[in-house]
Amino acid sequence: MPKPNFLIIGAQKCGTDALYHALQQHPDIAMSPNKEPFFFLMDGRLPDYRLPGPRYANRLVYDWDAYLHLFADADGKRAIGEASAIYLSSYFPEKTAARIRDRIPEAKLIALVRQPAERAYSAYNFYRARDFEPLASFAAALAAEPARIQANDTPDFRHRMNGFYYANLKPYYDLFPREQIRVYLFEEWNADPAGTLRSIFQFLDVEESLPIDVERRNVTHRYRSQRLHRFLARPGRFGKRLHRVLPSALRSRLDRWNQMPPAPMPPELWRELTEGYREDILDLQTLIGRDLSHWLKNDRPMTARG
Structure with a gap:
């Protein structure tokens, strides 16, 4: 039975849903029918954290054979993948990276990242709108985050911590050859989806020139x-x-x-979050070789869209 040879590892609220559906259209690519099986977050174990709702529990895949069955129809495809954005979270990324390396060491890894304060606010509003996030303000959710982590609440509510991309990506760079990892910026994916797809198709060694429709999905509101x-x-x-x-x-x-549209993020929260991410952003730009200085500006639009 075929195994996946690439994974979209995250991050949440960075365009992974649109990318998943775009890749599904390519004739040489097979995507898991379950976009986010979460397998490598657990690898045979039941989750030891609180799930945000029963719909989440129904899509989780714990067993290796059941996971491989997701790709049963992928024979003959050049690229086979799934898109569990939770893999690039603060929930023990070193363990997730090690499980992937142990099971599919040749896998190519794709990550989308966006300005982390913007991502955090988008994630909060996304889960709030869907009745998963019970706290009525973003500030309250940020204040509650340490206690939630201590109580082993769902990683989806680590709104602040999931934006430390350097800390969450570094284990992958430690365990996989650099040439097996590609990191793309959310703002570039939004501005030039066709160009981003060509780069991804090249990375996956499939035909690059096919026209693909890209539709924004799971837009926060x-x-x-x-x-x-x-x-x-x-x-x-x-x-x-x-x-x-x-x-x-x-x-x-x-x-x-x-x-x-969600209300704009309060400017003081934007500044506080961005300053808290500063060191991680600087480390990330060194890790991936990209200039991220625009993420550190205080005059950026404080949006939660996307």
Whole structure:
């Protein structure tokens, strides 16, 4: 049975969903039908942290044979991969990297990263909008993060810690040859998806010139009405009856109307977070050989979109 020969390891809220769906369109690439099986986070063990919801538990793959079965239809493909963005998190990245190295040492690794304060705010708003994040303000979530880590809460709520990309990437560079790792910037992926895809196709040794549609996915937003969102996304027994009456086109229009951009991040939080990331950003730019000085500017738009 074929094994994956590349992984999109993260980071969360950096465009991995759009990349996963873009790669699915290439005839020489096979992607796991389950975008994020999380296998190398656990490798045969049940997760020892609290999951944010039952939908997460249903997609986790613990067993190696079950993991390989995800790629059962990939025979003959040049590139075979999956996209568990949690692999590039602060949840013991050295263990995750070692498990990948032990199982598939020849694997190529792809990472997308974005300005870490921006990523943290986007992640908070993403989980908040989906009713996973219970804390009503970003500041409260940041303040609660040390206690959450101590209590072994889900790594998805490590909004601040998951942005220390140098610390989280270094174990991969320690265990894999540099030529097996590619790191791309979120802002470049957004601005030039076709150019980024050509580079990735070259890295994966597949045809580079194929036209691929890139659609933004899992864009962070908030809802005018959380009740309306719950009704549309996860209806109860009464809601399911109404769903049968309401045309799907009308439900889609209601959902689009209900979405709105997140409020801008408070400037003081932006500055505090960015200053806290400064050393890691400087180390990261040395590690990956990219100028990241624009990440350290205080006049950047404080957005959570993407």
